[in-house]
Amino acid sequence: MISRIARALLGTTNDRSLKAYRRRIGRINAVEPSLAELDDAALQAKTIEFRTRIEGGESLDDLLPEAFAVCREGAKRVLGMRHFDVQLIGGMVLHDGKIAEMKTGEGKTLVATLPVYLNALSGRGVHVVTVNDYLARRDAEWMGQLYNFLGLSVGIIVPGIEDDERRAAYACDITYGTNNEFGFDYLRDNMKYALADMVQRDFNYAIVDEVDSILIDEARTPLIISGPSDEPTELYAQVDGLVKILAEDPLNYDKDEKFKTVNLTEAGSETIERMLAEAGLLTEGNLYDVFNVSLVHHTQQSLRAHTLFARDVDYIVKNGQVIIIDEFTGRMMEGRRYSDGLHQALEAKEHVTVERENQTLASITFQNYFRLYPKLSGMTGTAMTEADEFEEIYKLLVVEVPTNVPVSRKDSDDEVYRSESEKYQAVATLIEECRAREQPVLVGTTSIEKSEIISNLLTSMGIEHSVLNARFHEQEASIVADAGAPGAVTIATNMAGRGTDIKLGGNLEARLQKQLDALDPALRAEREAAIRAEIESAHEIVRAAGGLFVIGTERHESRRVDNQLRGRSGRQGDPGASRFFLSLDDDLMRIFGSDRMGPMLQKLGLKDGEAIIHPWINKALEKAQKKVEARNFDTRKNLLKYDDVMNNQRKEVYAQRREFMAAESVADVIGEMRADTIAEVVERRIPTKAYAEQWESLELREDVQRIFGIDLPIEEWAAEEGIDETHLRERIAEAVDAHMSAKAESFGPDFMRFLEKSILLQTLDHLWKEHLLALDHLRQGIGLRAYGQRDPLNEYKAEAFALFSVMLEDLKEQVSTALAHVELGVDPAANPPVFDPSMLLESHSHSDPFHGELGLAQAEVAGAMPLPVTSLRAEAVDPARPETWAATPRNAPCPCGSGKKYKYCHGNLGPG
Structure with missing residues (x-):
């Protein structure tokens, strides 16, 4: 009040x-x-x-x-x-x-x-x-x-x-x-x-x-910019054949359409486990054992593909490809792919070529x-x-901002029918009435499937019409331009962001461009005058008929999309009208409407073919839409809270990269990293205040040789009387610095500057890619922490920070190791010190284009690949020669064949 x-x-x-x-x-x-x-x-x-x-x-x-x-x-x-x-x-x-x-x-x-x-x-x-x-x-x-x-x-x-x-x-x-x-x-x-x-x-x-x-x-x-991973794709097709059978029985899964989730029931888990075992895919243990996590992943994504995603609604199949349809604009999103194996599951479902999964290299939300x-x-x-x-x-x-001329469109209350067929028949009847008075009609649908149902109905009634959806995307501009002509009927799958106004009588500019371009210049003026007269006459006919009539065949989850459809009529003070036709079978009514609405309408005596029209219905639907909008807002807000954690790290990494690129030399940064690496290794092998006999001198010597490629008499130094860890660290630093100075002198100062910057940037990018993958895995399971009465977001922040700290430590060691072991592939004395690409022995430029995932267009990033510093070669890793294993990247599989990452196996810096 x-x-x-x-x-x-x-x-x-x-x-x-x-x-x-x-x-x-x-x-x-x-x-x-x-x-x-x-x-x-x-x-x-x-x-x-x-x-x-x-x-x-x-x-x-x-x-x-x-x-x-x-x-x-x-x-x-x-x-x-x-x-x-x-x-x-x-x-x-x-x-x-x-x-x-x-x-x-x-x-x-x-x-x-x-x-x-x-x-x-x-x-x-x-x-x-x-x-x-x-x-x-x-x-x-x-x-x-x-x-x-x-x-x-x-x-x-x-x-x-x-x-x-x-x-x-x-x-x-x-x-x-x-x-x-x-x-x-x-x-x-x-x-x-x-x-x-x-x-x-x-x-x-x-x-x-x-x-x-x-x-x-x-x-x-x-x-997301991503590159193809090495995961095989055959398993998607194998699992798809089993899940297709499983999904035929609704007792095998619980589906929540409100939240778009699906999970196997206990009976479903037992059934799929038996089927996987019979197919030879589940060879040991049960489905949920840790070593069968890949099978669980493939099964879950295949189940989502079969139960939550419908062809011609969420995606279409065109030229042997599964193409996502934007739920808000109805457009094909060519080049975009669902992430986490879902797109591969859809490809298997539709029996088209299954592309490899992708690994994220860089990502950011629009937020x-x-x-x-x-x-x-x-x-x-x-x-x-x-x-x-x-x-x-x-x-x-x-x-x-107020309109230039007051809106004169008449928005009628919604009409609610008991079934979809009754609703569509009512829509067709209204279209016939509009055509009889030469009033143009725009029919809005929420999916390709629904637009084709109406199109088939109108075709059977002999009503000419145009269809605008993802299948006819190429004709979008011309279809919209003609949608305001007298008696025109246009069926459109979502009208958000079309960018072309529907003008009463037709679009003059579009007509002139289409009909005058190929015309003889001498005839243009006369033909242009005739077209202008036709458009003006048609404009008056349509105004007299009541302007553009917008018919909505279903309420969208978002009020904005409904308003965008309505807003196509009544522009700049033009007359117009709008009305929405609904049925109890519509998704919004079925999922979010009251369970009592159907019985209530029956009590009101609603007969076949009749509709209920009342402002209360509009208010009830608006409340349902507000609930969905609030839920979606919470989803986006929660996504942003998690993404902000990664965003802060991303900004730090990108700012650091720019500093490195802008610097004429990164020698000081490299020197600090080398010093930190030496300090960390010494501290690990010589704990603070430990007695000399407790020092791990042999292990320290091996670490220095592995990282810096030089063999130092550390056991002898450690045996000297009066030496402490500080003096030992300084001696190691002096020896390593001398080794690196000699290497820099042999390479030449210009080439060494180039080399240091290139290795620093490439190593940072590699570790950032690995870090993104680790954060993805962390996100997938972090929600389970809530069962232990812990806030998943706070847990995610803490663990993401810890992972970021580890990444920075790895950066120092890997950069120091790479620079210490790198050797020229040619004799530098025979070449000028400035780097010349013609010196390259091989190239690491990636020939395959990277593919975007959900929310992105395909990205060709060949220009963003690393500089080809592969004229420099580190010692090759030979599984049969343990002395070469030191060159193994820390996150790569250990060459000993254990299956563990190198840093957790022979690359472990821990005691013993």
Whole structure:
């Protein structure tokens, strides 16, 4: 009650924000008349003037009124569009580092030009992030005309371009690209071995289009660059054949559709154990013995593939590949793969080639990537429902910007039917009514399967229509462009982030481009006039028929997706209507609706073919959607808490790499690592305050020989009277330093500097990759700590820190060992001291492309591979010659054949 009174008297937070922005509009409009009198050259000179004033100390906020006015005047001249006052408000919201919620059709693309132009004046770069390559190209070309006119450079980042092109694009004042490409470039850059090879510069400011789709929907799945592991794939197909039979009986498993989990029941475990044994896959013990963990993993993923993932809903099979379908946009996510063996299980299920599993080399979530920007903003038509998450995770406030013309769309209450078939029949009947009055219809579905059911129904009724889903992704722009024509019927699988407005009567620009490009220039003017007349006539017909009618065939888990579908109608004051048709068989109703809804509808006398329509139904569904949204928010928030642990370590490693690359020489760092390694080895073999007879002198000698490749008379030194561990450590350090100095002298100073930096970076990358794998394994089982009354997150933090500390210690020893044992493959005296790639004897450049996993597009990272320092060769490891085993990497299998890692076997530094 009190809050309602306060809102009535003082207005909402949103109202107060808008009031402040409106006061500044007058200052922008006041500049407009004087700018209109300038010729093009004088207007363009304003950009140089603004940059000079910034160098003189003026802030971007000081320049905002004039810069916005210049941008608007430029848009009038170049694009033929003038920013509305509400678009100026949207621009100010974006400049302030907030999210502007603007309805579909309000011109968000044009709005972004205002803050982009203003912030690009600083010369530090502005990134405009879109949801797909089509929009990145379109907006860069379209709005690029304005930026180029005003003297700013524009670049675009799309898949398949070379590093030189990427570097040039990032060096521009304004850079367009997708969230995937920006994120991948960040990961690739942090796998490079020279600062000059990196493509991105320091982050400054980003505007994220469809911000809810990128920062909310895609936040659950990280970007990953990975390489194929050596795990065999045959087991997936073998297990799949057994699980397929097992899954036919629901008594064998418990499935929770709410949380999308499935587990074997006791009966299911016994059945699959027997089947695996009969197939010769389970040879000893029971299924859950530690040595059968791989079988458990394959069985669980195969069970998920068969019970939780449906073809043409979650994925499609195309050209012999399993391709994921984005649940929010309905688009194919080519190149993306589910992680942890799930994609391989789906490939086995669909009997296509099973690709090898991948090992993570670098990863980051969008949550942590976009928090790298000092200033971040975004725009979308639907953000208020997730305002709390934006503020808590990203510190982004949402401002709802009013429409230029009031929305006149009529949103009807939902109609609820008892069965899906009744619902679809009602949808078809309404479509027939709309076509009879030449009203265009947009039918929204939640999956390819549902869109094809409706398509088949309409085909049987003789109703012409277009289908927009992952199968017909290539025709997206033309289908959407024609969706507003009189009597047009378009079936779409999710409409989020389509980027093309549905204009009543049809899209004039699309028609002109399609029909005039191949036409004789002499006939163009006449044909263009005819097309304009046709579109204008069709526009009036559609307006008279009631505008675009949006039909939703199911409620989505997220209210935002429903609002995005509705928002396609009623743009810029156009008439329009929307209605959702539901059934008790719908996933949301079945899983999250009340169990009493079905009996309640029967008591109300609901007969076959009839629908119940009541505002209470809408409220009940909205409550169910809010529950799902809250659950998903908790999932993302929990994911972020765990990822923050890795993120802190990632930032530390990446910052360290950059320092190493920027340094002219890392000799001091190498020297400190060598000294620390010597101190650690001495301390291990000579405990503090131990008597001389307790010293492990022989073992210390072997350790020094293994690590540094020199044989020292340590037993003799230890036998000298009056010597202590400090003196012994100093003698060892002197001998090792002398050995390394001699090696450096033989290699030459320039080559030694190159060698030290290369080995340091490559070793760091190798250990970081191993560390990521260890963290993955730690994450998988950490939840079980809750059974022991311990907080899994705190346990994860503590163990992750311990693993990170071990990684840093391993780094010191491995770098020292590699440098001490490395030898030139050619005679350095016959060559100049500066490194020449032609000296190489072999290359470690990886020829296979790395494959992305869930949440990422395929990444080609050949340019990010290590520098080819393999002209240097360490002593080869020969299992038959124990004296060569010292060159074994610590995490590699021990050459003795024990099956243990080297560091836990013959590489163990522990006593004895």
